[in-house]
Amino acid sequence: MADDILRMRGITKTFPGVKALQDVALSVRRGEIHAICGENGAGKSTLMKVLSGVYPHGSYDGEITFEGEPCEFSGIHDSERRGIVIIHQELALCAQLSIAENLFLGNELSHRGLIDWNRTNHEAAALLERVGLKENPTTPVLDIGVGKQQLVEIAKALSKEVRLLILDEPTAALNDEDSAHLLDLLRGLREQGITCVIISHKLNEIAAIADSITILRDGRTIETLDMKVDDVTENRIISGMVGRDLSDRFPPHTPNIGDEVLRIEDWTVHSTTQRGRVVVSDANLVLRRGEIVGLAGLMGAGRTELAMSVFGRAYGTDISGRIFKNGQEISVRSVRDAIRHGIAYVTEDRKRYGLNLIEDIKRNVSAVGLGKLARRGWVNENEEHRVAEGFRRSMNIKAPGVATTTGTLSGGNQQKVVLSKWIFTDPDVLILDEPTRGIDVGAKYEIYSIVNKLADEGKAVLVISSELPELLGLCDRIYALSAGHVTGEVDRAEATQERLMQYMTKGQE
Amino acid sequence: MTSTAPTDADVPSPVLDGPPERAPRRFSINLRQGGIYVAFGLIVVLFTILTDGALLQPQNISNIIVQNSYVLILAIGMILIIIAGHIDLSAGSVVALTGAICAVLTVNMGMPWPLAVLVTLVAGAAIGAWQGYWVAYFGIPAFIVTLAGMLVFRALTLTVLGNQGIGPFPDQIRTLSNGFIEGVLGNVGLGPLGGADLLTLLVGVVVVAGIAFTQWRSRKGRAGYGQTVDPFPIFVARIVAAALVVLAVIVQLARFKNLPWVLVLLAALVLGYSLLTNRAVFGRRIYAVGGNLQAATLSGVKVKSVTFWIFVNMGVLAALAGVIFAGRLNQAGPTAGNAFELDAIAAAFIGGAAVQGGVGKVVGAITGGLIMAVINNGMSLIGAPSERVMLVKGLVLLAAVAYDVWTKRRSGVRA
DSSP states (O other): OTTEEEEEEEEEEEETTEEEEEEEEEEEETTOEEEEEOOTTSSHHHHHHHHHTSSOTTSSEEEEEETTEEEOOSSHHHHHHTTEEEEOSSOOOOTTSBHHHHHTTTSOOEETTEEOHHHHHHHHHHHHHHTTOOSOTTSBGGGSOHHHHHHHHHHHHHHTTOSEEEEESTTTTOOHHHHHHHHHHHHHHHHTTOEEEEEOSOHHHHHHHOSEEEEEETTEEEEEEETTTSOOOHHHHHHHHHOSOHHHHSOOOOOOOOSEEEEEEEEEEEOSSSTTOEEEEEEEEEEETTOEEEEEEOTTSSHHHHHHHHTTTSSOEEEEEEEEETTEEEOOOSHHHHHHTTEEEEOSOIIIIIOOTTSBHHHHHTTTGGGGGEETTEEOHHHHHHHHHHHHHHTTOOSSOTTSBGGGSOHHHHHHHHHHHHHTTOOSEEEEESTTTTOOHHHHHHHHHHHHHHHHTTOEEEEEOSOHHHHHHHOSEEEEEETTEEEEEEEGGGOOHHHHHHHHTOOOO | OOOOOOOTTSOOOOOOOOOOOOHHHHHHHHHHHHHHHHHHHHHHHHHHHHTTTGGGSHHHHHHHHHHHHHHHHHHHHHHHHHHTTOOOSOHHHHHHHHHHHHHIIIIITOOOHHHHHHHHHHHHHHHHHHHHIIIIISOOOHHHHHHHHHHHHHHHHHHHHTTSOBOOOOHHHHHHHHOBOOOTTOEEEOGGGOEEEHHHHHHHHHHHHHHHHHHHHHHHHHHHTTOOOOOHHHHHHHHHHHHHHHHHHHHHHHHHSOOBHHHHHHHHHHHHHHHHHHHBHHHHHHHHHHHOHHHHHHTTOOHHHHHHHHHHHHHHHHHHHHHHHHHHHTSBOTTTTTTHHHHHHHHHHHTTOOTTSSOOOHHHHHHHHHHHHHHHHHHHHTTOOHHHHHHHHHHHHHHHHHHHHHHHHHHTOOO
C-alpha cells in the first residue's frame, strides 16, 4: 500500500445535467500496468481528464496524491511537469510536421531562440529507437500509419521524462500486429520503471498485460482486482463492468412484424477519400414494418458508410445498387429524396452532424419537418412551439423549456432532440446510428423504450451499434457486416455475442 | 488491495440528469440579446449630454438617418451572409460599380429612372450570383471570392467611369436619396415645439398603432397555444416605451422637414427582412446552415442554394445602396463606397452576430450600424478629429465582440 505512486480519493465530477463521476477511487502501484475497464460512458476518460488537469482543480471534488504529494493541477502543463502524460484516443499530432518536430513540439531544442535541428533529429532518433520505431525522424507524420503514430506519441511522452503514462484506448485503431508490438513496448517500459494506466475495451489484451484492474461502472468505482491474487477471468471483468443481466437493461418488447418496407439490393459504395476503395460491397438488406433490425460490425466494417449512402448518398461515390420501398424501386439521390421517401437517419455523431448546438430545442426539432409547420414559406411559430413542447414531454427531454439551447443539454437529452426531429417527419424507416453512444445508462433505457415504441407504431428500425449486448437486447434480427460485406444474418432467438463476433471477423478472400 | 464497492443491495441506479436549474442562464441570455439596445441607449444619452442636446435636434436626427442609410442597407444584406457563416468584402466596390451603372444608364443613355434603377438592381443580382456561384457551388471560401470581387468590381467601376465622376442624376433618384415626403396635409402647431408636418405625425400614429396591434395579436396567439407570456403590465410598458421612442423620433422629423424617403425605404427593408429571418422557412435555413453546416445538409436543407441566394440578395441590396449613395452625391465616382463593407461588417458584429455564424438579427445589425452612426455624428459635433472617431469605433467593435465572447463562455455552451 505504501508504494502507491498515485491515489485518487472521492473524485466526483458533474456536468450540467449528468454526474459523470461519483466518489471514484483509484490507487496505482509504482511500476505496474494498471488497467481501467468499463462500458462506454462509465467515466474512464473523464477520470483520466481529471487526473491530467484537463478538468482543472476546483472543477471536481476529491483529492489526488501523486508520489505522496497532493496535486492541484490547473491544466495539462502542471500534470506534465510532474511526469504524468496522457495519450488520448484521438492522437494529438500535427500531420504536416515531421516526427522529430512532433516529438519536441512545445519543448523545442533551441539555442538562442533558433532550433538546433541536428540535435533535434539526433535525439528524436534515440527516442524512436527506445519505442522500436524504424523511421527517419524527418518523415512527416501523415506518411506513417496509425500504429506508428501511436509509437510517436509514446516517444513524445518519453521525451518528457514520464513517470506515469496514461493510454486511452491505445489499440482501438490498431491492427493485431501493431497492437502486439505496442503491448510489448508497454512491458518494456514497465521494466524501465514507468508506471502505466491503460484504458481498454479489449479484455484479452488487459488479461495479457495488466498487473491490476480497476472497474468503473456508471461513474463509480466497482472494484480493483489484483491479477496475481484474484482469480481474474474475462467473464469476471465483464460481470463487474455490466453489473446486471441484460434483461434489466432493456425494456420488454413483443414485436409485431409486418410486410417488407425497405429492401436494398446489391448495394456497393466506394470511398470518398480513397479512390477506388470499396467500403460496402454487394450488400443486401431487408427491413420490415414493426421490426427492429441490428447492424453489427467492427470499426471500419462500413456500417455508417452503408447507412449514409442509403440516406440520399450522404456518403460515398460511385454508388450502385437498388432500393425498393414497399416493393417499388425508388430513386434516392439526395437527402431530400430520402426524406421524401420516408427515410430518416439519426447520426452517430450528434454534435457534428445532428444538432445545431447554438439553437434551441424548438428550432432543432423543427429543422427537418419545417415545411409541415409552414404555409407559403412562412413558419407558424406557435405551432412550432406546440410541437416541440409535445416532444419535450413525450420524449422526457429534461430541460426547462423548448427555448433551451441544445448545446447545454446532456448527451441523452441531445439524442432525444435529434430523435424528435426525425420522428416529427413521420418516417417509415428509421436508421439509428449508435443511438446510445456517450449516453448514461438511465437515458439509454429511455432510448430503447422509444425505439420499441417506434417499432410498435409500424416503423421499420435499423439500429447500428458497436455494443453487441445492445443489439442482442434490442433487435429482432441482426445483420453482421465485415469489411463491407454482409457476412451473416441472425434471428434474435439464435443470436449470441460469440456467433455475431464470428461473422463480424469473418475474413474476405 | 480492494477499493470501494457498493453493496450488493445497492441496485445500480442510473446516473440520472439533475433537476433543471437554469433560470440564471436564461436571464443572462436575455441580457446578452438586450445588451446591444441598452448600449445604444446609453451612447445616445452620453452624446446628448456631450453635445448639449444637439444630437437630438430635428435636423441632426434627419442627417444621421440620411447619411448612414446606405451602410444600414448593406448591413441588412451583410448580417444574412454572416449568419450563414460567410463574409462579403466586396460590398463597397459593388456600391461603386452599381452607382456607375445607374449613372451611365440615366445620364449617358437617358434611360427613364425607374427602368434604370431596376436594371441596376438586376445588375447587382448578377454580381451577387457570380460571387454566390463561386462560394456555394465551387466551394471557394467567401473571404477569397469577395476579396477578389473587391478588386474586380472596383476595376470595372474605373473602366466604366474612365476615372471621372458621372452626374448629375435625375431629380427622382436624388429625392429618393436625399429628399423628403411632401407634406400634403400641411403643418400643425405643437405648442412650444413649434410647427410640425401633419402627414408625418399621422404616419407616426399609424406605426405606433401597428406595433401595438401586432404585439397584441402575437401575444394572444401565444396565449392561445398555452405558452407563457409576459405579465400584462410589462407587456403594456414595453409597447408604451417603443411608442414613445418612435413618436419622439417622428415628432423631431416632423418638426424639421418631413420623413426622409430613405427612412421609409429602410423601415420597409428592416420589417421585411426581420420577418424573413424570423418567420420564413428560407430565413430559418440561413440560421441552420450557419449554425451547423453538416447537420443542415443531413436535414435535407439545400445548403448550396441557400448560400447562393443570400449572395444574390447581398448584390441587390448593394445595388440599392449604390443608387442611393450616388444619388445623394449627385454623381457616381470612382472612389464611391470605399470601405463601406467594413462599416457593414462592423455593424453586424456590434449588433450581436457571431464570427462562427448561426447567430444574428437584422434589428441587431441596424442597431450596431446606428451605434456607429451616433458615435460618428456625436464626435464630429463636439469637434473630435476623424482619427479619434476611427479609434473609438475600432475599440467599440472590439468591446462588443469581447462582450459577446465573454457571455458565451460564461453561459458554458458545450460545443
